[in-house]
Amino acid sequence: MNIEEKQYLVRFNADTESHLKIVNAHICATRCPDKLCTIFxxxxxxxxxxxxxxxxxEGCHECGSCRIGCPYDNIEWRYPKGGYGIVFRLG
Ligand code: SF4
Ligand code: SF4
Incomplete structure (x- = not known):
């Protein structure tokens, strides 16, 4: 099973409030030409x-990559509130 097929097995219970935040949008616009978060x-x-x-x-897999991947530490990351976020199907 490839990653795209596996992604169909997960479900999301999205909160109305984002658990991810760009700290400084100006940094994205002016200092990060490759927009690395769109890649990793x-x-x-x-x-x-x-x-x-x-x-x-709403589609975040909570993998945590953006906690370490942004070269400017420009993403504020926390887990979604209890009961919200990704729901993995086991088995
Ligand atoms: Fe902005 Fe960081 Fe994404 Fe670059 S990697 S675009 S600085 S959030
Ligand atoms: Fe993307 Fe992972 Fe960051 Fe969620 S935690 S936004 S899936 S890199």
Whole structure:
């Protein structure tokens, strides 16, 4: 089973409030030409649209990569509130 097929097995219970936050949007616009979070996030949560970063937090897999992947430490990351977030199907 490839990763795309596995992703169909997970479910999300999205909160109304994002657990991910870009700390300083100006840094994304001016100091990060490659927009690395749009590359390293396996769930494609980050999308550069025009001149701003769209954060589709609802599809986050909570892998934690953006805690260490942003070269400017520009993503505030926490787990979703209890009862929200990704739901893995076991077995
Ligand atoms: Fe902004 Fe960090 Fe993403 Fe670069 S990797 S675009 S600095 S959040
Ligand atoms: Fe993407 Fe993982 Fe960060 Fe969620 S925790 S936004 S899946 S890199």
């Amino acid at each position: 996030c396996p769930a494609e949560v980050y999308k550069w649209e025009g001149d701003r970063m769209h954060v589709g937090f």
